[in-house]
Amino acid sequence: MKRPNSLSWLTVFGFGLAIVPLVLVIVSITLTISRFAEEGQSSILRAVALSDSANRMANAVRSMERYGLQYTVLQDSALLVLFQQSFEEYQQVSKRFAAAGPSVVDQKRLHRLDENLAKARRALPLAALEGGRGSLDQSFSTASREMQQLQEDVNDGISAQVKHLGDRALKIKRLTLYEVLLALPLTIVVAIFFIILITRPIKRLDRAISSLGDGDLASPIQVNGPKDIAALGDRLEWLRQHLQELEATKIHFLRQLSHELKTPLTAIREGSELLQEDLGQGLAAEQREIVDIVRDNSLRLQRLIEDLLRFSVAEGPAVSAGMRHPIPLHDVIEELLQSYKPLLRSKGMRVDQQIAELWTAAHRDRIRTICDNLLSNAVKFSPQGSTIRVRLWQDGEEAVLDVIDSGPGVAPKERDKIFDILYRGSASESGKIEGSGLGLAITREYVLSYGGSLEILDSEGQGAHFQVRLPSIQHDSFSPESERLRRDAGEQTRAP
Incomplete structure (x- = not known):
């Protein structure tokens, strides 16, 4: 795998890759809801058109039946005109009903309704002349039953369409839930992967810096990751090696200095002890006091040098x-x-x-x-x-x-x-x-x-x-x- 150029590039790439599943889910849900909205709108408009046309057709059929039966009794030409107007209104509404896309069963029922109403229209003048209403009543009765059945079919169709839309909405809800449940873990896994990928070299840098701060100069520093972080790790490794060289130089210097200082201090201490022990009898009190001061301070200085050397070794790289x-x-x-x-x-x-x-x-x-x-x-x-x-x-x-x-x-x-x-x-x-x-x-x-x-x-x-x-x-x-x-x-x- 090719090493990324920078930590910022890796962060942007990881963020983009992490949100891809969520973007896909959002797009999928948006398209699904859009199609459902279009389908629902079309179904609602069709249901409204069928229901309105069926109701207006039923009103026209009842008006035709009422005006036709009245005409056979009263023989008033005005009633015949009203019957004709109702018949024409029915024809207009029935065309809109047919254009709204009824089912095959409803189309056949509409066809039978048209035939019975046409038969009643032809039988109306004859029924008035001959004085017989049997054929007319039968035609109107059959037409009324067909119209009533047509209205029930339309209402049942609307109920079925509403149920279908409800089932469709429930299906979309479940599908959305499944997509979210699938996308979220995937997003989290990708995010965690890139978080680890991004923070791991940073943590290594932090540990390396902490180790340098604690004086651990023996452990090599190697940081893998983006090129800029790896370059920073290389600089820290260079700094560790440089500090190690300085530490070794310091310890060598302190040891040399300790050795160089111990030699004259040993001579001073031995000389003061010799004056104190062998020649002390011939010294005055003040002279013996000066000899004691020289001896005590030489011993103190020697202990101080040994402590300083011991501390320099303690601060150096830890022993394996x-x-x-x-x-x-x-x-x-x-x-x-x-x-x-x-x-x-x-x-x-x-x-x-x-x-x-x-x-x-x-x-x-x-x-x-x-x-x-x-x-x-x-x-x-x-x-x-x-x-x-x-x-x-x-x-x-x-x-x-x-x-x-x-x-x-x-x-x-x-x-x-x-x-x-x-x-x-x-x-x-x-x-x-x-x-x-x-x-x-x-x-x-x-x-x-x-x-x-x-x-x-x-x-x-x-x-x-x-x-x-x-x-x-x-x-x-x-x-x-x-x-x-x-x-x-x-x-x-x-x-x-």
């Missing part, structure tokens, strides 16, 4: 699903909590944990980063002597991790911005708590890359409530040995 491994979430969380014990003990804090055994398909280092960022935030923002609550539970086909601290919480107006890069909430901006503003941004990017969600929920008391939802899997088909190998591989990846 085929490279994911079954990760025990409970083990990762318990290992992190074990590593936080010295810090928790120094701050007099405790952890209330309820952790179920749940697994997810992911990468161990990323899952560890997700949990580590949430736990480190909870420890960082919670006051001394407080309690941190950690919950890992199953909800349908999702593994849900809740981390609830006892800190100042997140203001409602900040909840939409708290996951933005380099955004620091009011608690951090107060200067009491340090942070780079990258941890939650990295956490969200990692969670979204696995098809999960990260939200801030309302807490029952004071503090922030972060909830992570990740797709859970069954781990029955994975052996402990294979998991140990994966864990070892993850630890080697995290090793400096």
Whole structure:
């Protein structure tokens, strides 16, 4: 099938093709009703002509009979003239009746009526002269019966014609209904077909643009459809490739920059540690304070560089699903909590944990980063002597991790911005708590890359409530040995 030149041409063609069945139905109904109207009009005019002519003929026959019988008694020539006038009127009306198209039976009956009236007209002078009325009465009686029967036939014919028109109207109504019932589904099917044909490439463009907006630069963009839409899809594919190249360049630049910065930072940190540990005894108090400041800020700068590099990797193309491994979430969380014990003990804090055994398909280092960022935030923002609550539970086909601290919480107006890069909430901006503003941004990017969600929920008391939802899997088909190998591989990846 040849590809249409443009979306507008396809829309016009689809609209025209969709209304063709309706146009055909309208034309068919119009022609049928027009023929029915003509037929009805002709039938009505014929029925009116036959009925009027029959009534006038009946009046003329009665007048002829009355004037003829009176003439035989009174012998008044004026009555004979009136009889003749009635006979002539009858002849004129009978011609119109015959021209109106009566049935064959009525034509024969009209012929017999003419013969009886002509016989009565011939017998009238003889009946008056001879004084006998037998033949005249018989002719008038026969003519009256024929006229009465003719009127009944006309009325019956009109009734039959009316019934025929009614049946015809009912048939047209049914035919119209059938045509509409046939045309409407056909129109709807054609319309739906072209709607799908028109909206499918637009939806593909929308998905492609959404994917680019979400940072998915690995999936090729291919849009089929009209030439102008396909050309737009090609431009988006070019943009995706260009963005992918820029992303790769950015990551390469950040890695190079991180490496270049880490080298002098390592020298500064080691020099400050050497001054602090080995040569610190010979330094004055102010000099030791300067050395401590240099060491602390070098460590802070190093963490900031590592967070920035980690975020650039998180924003990059999603890692292929085929490279994911079954990760025990409970083990990762318990290992992190074990590593936080010295810090928790120094701050007099405790952890209330309820952790179920749940697994997810992911990468161990990323899952560890997700949990580590949430736990480190909870420890960082919670006051001394407080309690941190950690919950890992199953909800349908999702593994849900809740981390609830006892800190100042997140203001409602900040909840939409708290996951933005380099955004620091009011608690951090107060200067009491340090942070780079990258941890939650990295956490969200990692969670979204696995098809999960990260939200801030309302807490029952004071503090922030972060909830992570990740797709859970069954781990029955994975052996402990294979998991140990994966864990070892993850630890080697995290090793400096």
